[in-house]
Amino acid sequence: MDRTTSTEINNIMKQYGMKANFFEKYGKSFKVSTSEGNFALKRISPYTGTGFVKNVQLLYHRGYNRIVPIYPTLDGRYAVLDEQYLYYLMPWLPNEEKEDRSEKHQKMFRELARLHTLSVKEVQITKEQRKEHFDQTNEQWVRETEFFEEFLERSEQKWYMSPFELMFCTFFQDIIQALNFSKKQLEQWYEDSKDVEKGRTVVVHGKVSTEHFLYDERGYGYFTNFENSKVTSPINDLLPFLARTLNTYPKRLDDSVDWLYTYLGHFPFREDEKRLFLGYLAHPGPIYRIVEEYFFKKTKKSEMKYVKQLQRNYWLLKNTEYVVMRINQIAAQKTNAENSGPS
Structure with a gap:
């Protein structure tokens, strides 16, 4: 059962210099609304680690930018460990489909x-x-x-x-x-x-x-x-x-x-x-x-x-x-x- 609370979400968002006004859960992600805009906070197993960030950075370096970016925390980390999960932050995309x-x-x-x-x-x-x-x-x-x-x-x-x-x-x-x-x-x-x-x-x-x-x-x-x-x-x-x-x-x-x-x-x-x-x-x-x-x-x-x-x-x-x-x-x-x- 998911027991994520607003306190836990705010503790994570503080690492990015932001405060959550409210949030909604979408699968393994949270749509977090702040005064700076809407963000996607993804929750993953700590055993997954953040090694995949290197591949994302490699793709950016090679000139591929059609990737939802991963934001670093204020101290440069690409994920926050909280309790038994890792969290990483991205912009929230509207994902409005206009074709079949x-x-x-x-x-x-x-x-x-x-x-x-x-x-x-x-x-x-x-x-x-x-x-x-x-x-x-x-x-x-x-x-x-x-x-x-x-x-x-x-x-x-x-x-x-x-x-x-x-x-x-x-x-x-x-x-x-x-x-x-x-x-x-x-x-x-x-x-x-x-x-x-x-x-x-x-x-x-x-x-x-x-x-x-x-x-x-x-x-x-x-x-x-x-x-x-x-x-x-x-x-x-x-x-x-x-x-x-x-x-x-x-x-x-x-x-x-x-x-x-x-x-x-x-x-x-x-x-x-x-x-x-x-x-x-x-x-x-x-x-x-x-x-x-x-x-x-x-x-x-x-x-x-x-x-x-x-x-x-x-x-x-x-x-x-x-x-x-x-x-x-x-x-x-x-x-x-x-x-x-x-x-």
């Missing part, structure tokens, strides 16, 4: 591409590092294939399969097809890049969402909530977003494909990045985890809950399959157009 959902996503992905473009850096990657990544990932995916095959065999040997086992057997071919596709992309990635000695890193936001893309009074979009940001491959911003977006009932998610190509139009992937991205995107990890949990009885869920979770993960698999198929179709059309162009 698809347009907001288009703007967000254009900004994400610009964020990645301005923070991109080439780093040295040895042949040994690439081989180690390939060997570890390939070995894991081979083990998963063997586990799925064993679970199928055990299920089919029974006189009466459980509802979960019956559903798994029904889905088996699609699951293995996705896993084989992922392994093929991984193998192609390694073949294409094993002699390439450089890779690209960017500052990834860490939790891309329209909830973390806010509008100011002029209608400009700004990213907020960089608490999960880090310097890594750009695919680590796209994969979690797509996993959340595609986790719904089966449907043609052409909007997701459009948003992805909005991003790629401004920050194109290299061929090896595209292979790795498609391999991880298509990988049926959620299905593996729920089948493993069921097999080893790791939790006390009911059979019905297991069946529902397997069903939802299968829907995710099919939605992902559609997106991957569309990406490959678009790539093939582009290649054919280039090959049939004027000589």
Whole structure:
């Protein structure tokens, strides 16, 4: 239960040289009204720390300013520790949306591409590092294939399969097809890049969402909530977003494909990045985890809950399959157009 009081809020605002007239709670943030204006006071776990502030400062240094700024306290700190929480202060943006959902996503992905473009850096990657990544990932995916095959065999040997086992057997071919596709992309990635000695890193936001893309009074979009940001491959911003977006009932998610190509139009992937991205995107990890949990009885869920979770993960698999198929179709059309162009 949240027991934050006006006294606690004022104790924090004093660190910024201000007094709170009143405040309202919005999720993990507070809208704090002062004589200097309205501010957003974000509350986070102290274990999160303030390391993400360095990434925000790095982006500013590289010329990317579409970030909701984090204000320092009077003594230069970027967060205040009070009781069991850390608090940091930002301006309050009105976030009045004047376009539909698809347009907001288009703007967000254009900004994400610009964020990645301005923070991109080439780093040295040895042949040994690439081989180690390939060997570890390939070995894991081979083990998963063997586990799925064993679970199928055990299920089919029974006189009466459980509802979960019956559903798994029904889905088996699609699951293995996705896993084989992922392994093929991984193998192609390694073949294409094993002699390439450089890779690209960017500052990834860490939790891309329209909830973390806010509008100011002029209608400009700004990213907020960089608490999960880090310097890594750009695919680590796209994969979690797509996993959340595609986790719904089966449907043609052409909007997701459009948003992805909005991003790629401004920050194109290299061929090896595209292979790795498609391999991880298509990988049926959620299905593996729920089948493993069921097999080893790791939790006390009911059979019905297991069946529902397997069903939802299968829907995710099919939605992902559609997106991957569309990406490959678009790539093939582009290649054919280039090959049939004027000589």
